[in-house]
Amino acid sequence: MAFWRDKWKSAGPRVAVVAHDLAMVWVTWLGLHWLRLGVLAHPPRIPLWSTEILLVLVSQALVFWQVGLYRGLWRFASVPDLWNIFKACVLGLFAIVLGLFLYNRLDFVPRTVLVLYPLVLMGLLGAPRLLYRAWKDAQNENLRMNSVRILILGAGHAGEALVRDLRRFGTYQPVGFIDDAIRLRGTKVQGVPVLGRVQDVAEIARETAAKLLVIAMPSVDASALQRVVMACERTGVPFRMVPRLQDVLEGRSLPGELKEVAIEDLLGRKPVLPDWKAIRGWLGARSVLVTGAGGSIGSELCRQCARHGARRITLLEIDELSLMTIEASLRRDFPDVELLPILGDCGDQAVISYALSKAEPEAVFHAAAYKQVPVLEAQLREAVRNNVLASDTVARACCDAGVGTFVLISTDKAVDPANVLGATKRLAEMMCQALAAQHSTRFVTVRFGNVLDSAGSVVPLFREQIRRGGPVTVTDPEVTRFFMTIPEACQLILQASAIGTHEAIYTLDMGEPVPIRLLAEQMIRLAGKQPGRDIAIVYTGLRPGEKLHETLFHADERYRPTFHPKILLAEPREVEAAAVQGAIAELRAASARYDREALAEWLHAAVPEFRPIGQHAATYTGSSTVVAFPARNARKI
Template sequence: MSPWRDRLRTAMPRLAVIAHDLAMVWVVWQGLHRLRFGVLPNPPHLPLWSTEVVLVLAAQGLVFWWVGLYRGLWRFASVPDLWNIFKACALGLFAIVLGLFLYNRLDLVSRSVLVLYPLVLMGLLGAPRLLYRAFKDSRMERSSKASVRILILGAGHAGEALVRDLRRFGTYQPVGFLDDAARLRGTKLQGVPVLGRVRDLAEIARETAAKLLVIAMPSADASALQTVVAACERTGLPFRMVPRLQDVLEGRSLPGELKEVAIEDLLGRKPVLPDWKAIRGWLGARSVLVTGAGGSIGSELCRQCARHGARRIALVEIDELALTTTEAALRRDFPDLEYIPVLGDCGDPAVIAHALRLAEPEAVFHAAAYKQVPLLEAQLREAVRNNVLSTHTVATACRDAGVGTFVLISTDKAVDPVNVLGATKRLAEMACQALADQRSTRFVTVRFGNVLDSAGSVVPLFREQIRNGGPVTVTDPEVTRFFMTIPEACQLILQASAIGTHEAIYTLDMGEAVPIRLLAEQMIRLAGKQPGRDIAVVYTGLRPGEKLHETLFHADERYRPTGHPKILQAEPREVAAQVIEHAIAQLREASARYDREALAEQLRAAVPEFQPVGQHPPMQASGTVVAFPARHARKI
């Protein structure tokens, strides 16, 4: 078939709609005039076609096209389409009056006809559209009698929109809503009844023979969601949820997609609302460099920088596959930005100097680090080399190159460290502090706790163990940790960086500590199994370098609020720059010899508060002790 015939076939439905609408204009104009003049003893002659009628059709047709009436589809006609039709009819009346006034001073045009014209025309244009949609919906509903029966939890806007989407697919049949609002009891949304409350879910699911449950409460807080999920779990039926708007906007979920309930949805953290204006004002049109760009935090930092205004992003990464994957994802999602991939170890002075020359960054985010606590206890040399010496190398290169801002990604384990990870991160903080100079690079340190779903973290480990049938291994039934999602952590890193203090340590408010035992049990339930029955939970004991509870605050770092409620600024403890520089030099020598004993001795000397697990700290001298309110674990 020739191309013009293909185009004609494609255009035929739209041409038919245009013909229908113009025919309705002719019917309304002629019909109203004949009714108006038909009551007169000597009615004037009204020809079926005249120059006046042609002007009416032309004026109204142009308005229809200008308003965009033919960009929609009858199949999905709705209230916004009716409003669009009303606007087109009202504006069309204005165009008709203007055209006929210029043509014949509105001769033989009834004023009552002009009043009724837009209302009657709106009815004749809107009714066929709505009837057509109702007809298609009824056919779809009849064809879905053997489809999956769904109960929807939440009779709000999200639930109503979900029903419309499900009916279009035709493979799902909504059989009812559940909602705790008393005013909705016995009502219907889109013809689907509100059958009861969420606590009655198990009974209603049996009565309706539901096969799938959908949680349509995208704005529910974690406490409410925990209650709903518990009710879903008691039914034994599979369940999904409508994604939050923020997840859709940030590309983590697709519009209309039903996602599984993730563990981060149940952690009890309220959504963080960054000050995007401040972030974009600081980051906009800047060149940035990210070390460890292929890691969990590094790759998300790159995405956040790309999304919020950076013009150039340099990616420094030692893992070639991670570098390739991250760069490809950025180029796909943000094709208009400039990317500079650099493969190499950021602790190599030549590599970081090369990257700085290529990118000429105004901000550097140092996310490269080793972070596995038990592993690093036996790998002291690599922990010191990567976490301390590489940080010093990158920070020094940034200062010498005149980079505006250097951001060190640190950890809550640097507060009163009891393991090698915490001690090396604390020394990295001190090294950056020793380099700080009011006239040069601004050094910013951001601390936070465990990050959900980051590489090597407990959540993917539990997920893999559950997938393999268990057991799920937990170190201790009492162990707790602070958690934050990867996007949330990166947003707060950018927020802290944008605050503007020349030398600062920022601690992110991690909310309440989460018992790891309850985290494991909830993940097992989310997988549709029961802990202890389908999947065993085994306690293995604390691993080397681990402690039961982490701390977020140090007593000597006086904390004060910032412009963001989730970010606290600590007053850095005094460090002697010459002492730190000497310690770094000694560590470099010991690292070159692979002298682990000397490394351990130097690390303890440089970080006096470092007390490995199992060793008792020395008696504290008398003085002022700053107490912070205890945080209580929250059941998830």
């Protein structure tokens, strides 16, 4: 019984609509006959039911169904629905004429009836739908009397669509638009007035008693968005924004969802737009292996590989929880992609050999690495073991297995390295360059700057400090960094991998560096607080190994553009393969002995441009020996 009740709940309204429309067809056909024949001196008797009426109903019903009249809902009836009804009425007339011609040669059917039939029927079908919508809108209007009053910034297509969506919910009341376009001043969009400019939003919000501001400018650039956000912050009213189309298409936001303004929305440059056709052409139907698959970069890299056509993805991860998390996420979102999870250390020769034999990958993305600058300054042995020796193990195993492409994920800190992270990553780049000259495997190195919201990065640290009420700690008021988002970094990796160069170092033209002080202030404001008043900013001084400013390019690496306007190709500096391989062998031996002094000496010898800086230049302490690197170009705090 419950089954049939549920069935009626879902199908009942549609059956009622079909019955209504067929009743209108019956009323129209008989009514027009009565009107036309009623003027005769001796009008014929018009039966309420006949074979002719049955043919009319069947013909019109088939046309209704074919046109798709019952796919829409009366609640959202609009001009396109009226056009659909008009088409159904006209096509229905042709079907009726054909059916009656075959039945009785249209005997006793007045021509006036045929001419007026589609027009009258359209009115009888359209009017109830529009009246029903008006009634529902009136009900929502009553609800809106106690609803949240919203002021929308941006009277373009996004703002107009937002008004329509808000009216359907009924719990929000758009009270006005804010837009700088002079031509829109004093006009109305969807019946909502355009009240003024963005710079006047504080005054307009106060006059309209707005309780929420919504930024409906999904295509605006970062500098303009910063101006809009600052204007919203001055009002003291909460604000949200309509997500960008790219975020919706890539699954980072839901259609119709209002999201908080994120710090990545305020980056001082436009996001890089990849050439997806080239990426899919290279990646499609391939088997790939990702080391460090559970990390910030590794996990997003796995998602993008799955999204853009990879046939099989092998997840190599040392942390069991991270491996389980990324595997579950991929199986949920990409059920058609074959996944091969492997728990283990990629620096273990047995683990990487097993993974390569099971996966048979055509490309390996080496994302496993230690990357926290202050930590690695005091942990030289682990930095060398993971960032250099493990990379060498994976790269050599790929060469032995005949892998087509090996991608090393590096960092801008490898340019003129001033800390252990930069030095170990630079040595890993040199190792790849040395191997590329001896093997057919294609070696690709990708450098990029700081990644927003990655594990251990400054953004989640600031967010947690703001949540606790501060203070927010910044190392130096002048320190700057290049920033990119996690998806953007992974798109760069895939784009660079798709470029068919045997041995290359790619970097992203990342525009202007972002002051960390400004980043902290923006995050505090986005949290609805004021820097210095609600949340203090404390300057703690540069940490060991940290620079004031990072550089993207080395003086001896000549960069040239690629087919992608934002990706540059560096001409690698000459390296002596035998010397690099000898240094790695010595580092491996020193690592096995946990000889920090020897590790420091060989890292300096292998990477002569390594110049530690800062008040606390890196110091590596062994059992009885201390090796202190000189603090060059140190800046007093």
